[in-house]
Amino acid sequence: xxxxxxxxxxxxxxAANPHPQTELEYASVFELLTAVLLSAQATDVSVNKATxxxxxxxxxxxxxxxxxxxxxxxxxxxxxxxxSKARHLLQTCQIxxxxxxxxxxxxxxxxxxxxxxxxxxxxxxLNVAFGEPTMAVDTHIFRLGNRTGLAxxxxxxxxxxxxxxxxxxxxxxxAHHWLILHGRYxxxxxxxxxxxxxxxxxxxxxxxxxxxxx
DNA sequence: ATCCCGAGGG
DNA sequence: CCCTCTGGAT
Numbered sequence: 001x002x003x004x005x006x007x008x009x010x011x012x013x014x015a016a017n018p019h020p021q022t023e024l025e026y027a028s029v030f031e032l033l034t035a036v037l038l039s040a041q042a043t044d045v046s047v048n049k050a051t052x053x054x055x056x057x058x059x060x061x062x063x064x065x066x067x068x069x070x071x072x073x074x075x076x077x078x079x080x081x082x083x084s085k086a087r088h089l090l091q092t093c094q095i096x097x098x099x100x101x102x103x104x105x106x107x108x109x110x111x112x113x114x115x116x117x118x119x120x121x122x123x124x125x126l127n128v129a130f131g132e133p134t135m136a137v138d139t140h141i142f143r144l145g146n147r148t149g150l151a152x153x154x155x156x157x158x159x160x161x162x163x164x165x166x167x168x169x170x171x172x173x174x175a176h177h178w179l180i181l182h183g184r185y186x187x188x189x190x191x192x193x194x195x196x197x198x199x200x201x202x203x204x205x206x207x208x209x210x211x212x213x214x
Numbered sequence: 215a216t217c218c219c220g221a222g223g224g
Numbered sequence: 225c226c227c228t229c230t231g232g233a234t
Contacts (some may be wrong), residue, residue: 024219040220046232047219080230084222118221138219155221180219189217190234 001150003166005202009150010171012198013178020177022128024048027105029129030096031055034064035087036124042079050076061093061102064143090117106130120156124176133172135163140183141176147187147205 001009023044023049026032031051039047054075058064064072072086079085092114096102104125105111111122121135133150137156145151145159150166154161167175186193193202 022219036219039216039218041230043218045218073232078231080218080232081220081228082230084229088221116221120220124219134221139217140219176219184219
């Protein structure tokens, strides 16, 4: 895509959704970190369903530790991948208590040192909680980047670096959410809504079916 | 059968 | 590089 097309794309996304935000529900940075950690290969809807009751029982690292492994697993079982997520979350809580005074650290290095927290989760926390212009590349942004040619990288890291270069600076802080929402509701994996996509005319991707025709 | 705001381990 | 982890929705 040409620079002017990219500019126009983000202008459209910004106009349609001036204040984009995550669809994960959270009331603190710790809850945000927890929700994002739990969201791997799961839908936001299923994560929210579980965390609404989980956060009543445990909304701090210490309370999460008090809940215990089996108690936590029971709360997040419906999300999927629950054995490793429960184990990682408790290990993370131990580190938060022991090394960070019960707070969520603000640097990429400290975040990615937490079990269950990789580059993508760290990017989300840095962006959503601390306002940094990071680009968390999840399945939606990866797919959208490749389909449209906006960021045709072969790995999430490559796509992230391409987006950080190509997204106009003025749109960088919110670009993560605009792209994720576009990927989730328009450039979706199955039957994308190309007829309501702002960059369809600049996009080479031709789906076999769209939800309009089928 | 495929997909969902991935990360860790081999 | 590959594989595994997992329930729920479509």
